[in-house]
Amino acid sequence: MYKMNKKGTLGRFSHDFVAFIAAFTVVVFFLIMVSVFVTGNNKTISQNSEFLQEKIKEKVEIRNLFNEKIVIDNQEISFLELVRLSITNTDYKQKFNENYPNINIEKKEFCSLEENCIYLPSNNLILIEILKIK
Amino acid sequence: MNKKAITFGVTFVIMTILIVGIAIYSFVITQKDNLKYTISAEALLEYEKEIENFQIYSEESLNLAASQALQDLASKSLIEDKNCLVYNYKLIWDENCLPSNLKDLFFEKISVNFRKHIKDYSEEYDLIIEKQEPFIYVNDIKLKNQLKGEVNYSFSHTLYIKQDISKYLEILKELDEIYIKLKNAQTTCANSNIAVCMKQKIPLNHWTLDVIEDASYLSINLKTKEKFFFVSGGSLVWDNIKIQALI
Numbered sequence: 001m002y003k004m005n006k007k008g009t010l011g012r013f014s015h016d017f018v019a020f021i022a023a024f025t026v027v028v029f030f031l032i033m034v035s036v037f038v039t040g041n042n043k044t045i046s047q048n049s050e051f052l053q054e055k056i057k058e059k060v061e062i063r064n065l066f067n068e069k070i071v072i073d074n075q076e077i078s079f080l081e082l083v084r085l086s087i088t089n090t091d092y093k094q095k096f097n098e099n100y101p102n103i104n105i106e107k108k109e110f111c112s113l114e115e116n117c118i119y120l121p122s123n124n125l126i127l128i129e130i131l132k133i134k
Numbered sequence: 135m136n137k138k139a140i141t142f143g144v145t146f147v148i149m150t151i152l153i154v155g156i157a158i159y160s161f162v163i164t165q166k167d168n169l170k171y172t173i174s175a176e177a178l179l180e181y182e183k184e185i186e187n188f189q190i191y192s193e194e195s196l197n198l199a200a201s202q203a204l205q206d207l208a209s210k211s212l213i214e215d216k217n218c219l220v221y222n223y224k225l226i227w228d229e230n231c232l233p234s235n236l237k238d239l240f241f242e243k244i245s246v247n248f249r250k251h252i253k254d255y256s257e258e259y260d261l262i263i264e265k266q267e268p269f270i271y272v273n274d275i276k277l278k279n280q281l282k283g284e285v286n287y288s289f290s291h292t293l294y295i296k297q298d299i300s301k302y303l304e305i306l307k308e309l310d311e312i313y314i315k316l317k318n319a320q321t322t323c324a325n326s327n328i329a330v331c332m333k334q335k336i337p338l339n340h341w342t343l344d345v346i347e348d349a350s351y352l353s354i355n356l357k358t359k360e361k362f363f364f365v366s367g368g369s370l371v372w373d374n375i376k377i378q379a380l381i
Binding site for chain 2: 023030059075081123
């Protein structure tokens with residue numbers, strides 16, 4: 001039995017109840033923090049792994065292209081030579097698109113890690129992004 | 135309010151603040167670690183990408199250096215460091231001014247051109263170029279680069295390239311003793327259509343030969359059948375390599 005005391009303050013019932021609610025809140029909060037931390041951690045590791053796998057796969061696909069030979073103007077040239085031609089000449093750009101419709105190439109000033117970029121020698125360095133469109 | 139309730143309440147609040155504080159602190163610390171791992175993975179990828187890009191760049195540079203070397207020789211009518219006579223902006227080949235040591239000149243030019251390309255990529259580099267026909271070897275290309283991202287690290291890598299340049303050597307071989315061949319053909323073809331006759335007398339697989347009479351001289355125009363990449367007039371072109379001279 002819980003009763004009001006003489007001073008009108010809450011008695012034993014209210015103390016236990018407040019203590020219970022407070023303890024419950026703290027435990028729930030703590031559990032939420034732990035779950036957020038664990039989920040966040042796993043998500044980051046999983047995202048990293050997927051990102052690495054995806055990048056390596058893309059790299060292998062693009063590297064294989066570099067060994068390909070194409071016949072242009074009755075002459076066999078390499079993929080990178082055609083890349084070099086297509087960035088300076090619109091006619092060859094068209095030929096590149098005909099030969100590689102799912103590949104986009106673009107001359108760039110700067111490349112991020114996510115982009116597949118290579119440097120080509122010329123009288124100046126040329127930075128090219130090679131994007132395989134899926 | 136009774137004292138017990140107040141003590142309990144105060145203690146509870148302090149404990150709650152402590153627990154929440156510790157939880158937030160550990161969360162922040164672990165997130166920082168995660169960020170470090172993410173950055174490390176990115177740095178590793180960046181490093182691998184730099185090595186691969188440099189390998190591709192070096193191989194392409196060697197190809198371009200070879201075709202540019204051929205163009206450099208052709209643009210000077212195959213003559214290097216000799217005082218030759220000139221007529222109508224064309225160099226005159228004679229007994230004192232004739233193409234020689236083409237292979238050595240070619241290798242020298244490849245070396246110069248290749249170093250120029252590597253210097254474009256990195257200010258700090260070191261390499262050794264050797265020839266062992268029909269290959270050219272570039273050993274110990276050491277490249278140093280400071281990559282700066284969220285993680286700073288020094289990039290240092292050593293490469294080795296082997297390139298088959300037999301195609302260029304075959305093209306050059308056809309120009310061996312070209313002056314003597316032309317002079318002999320000129321003598322043999324004296325009483326016939328000289329342009330047609332000289333073409334017949336000098337069979338070439340990699341070059342086309344055109345002979346035109348120019349005053350008292352014969353204008354020799356040689357052009358590669360294949361197209362090559364080379365820098366001309368400051369820009370990169372893909373065209374046939376041409377040699378002009380008078381005999």
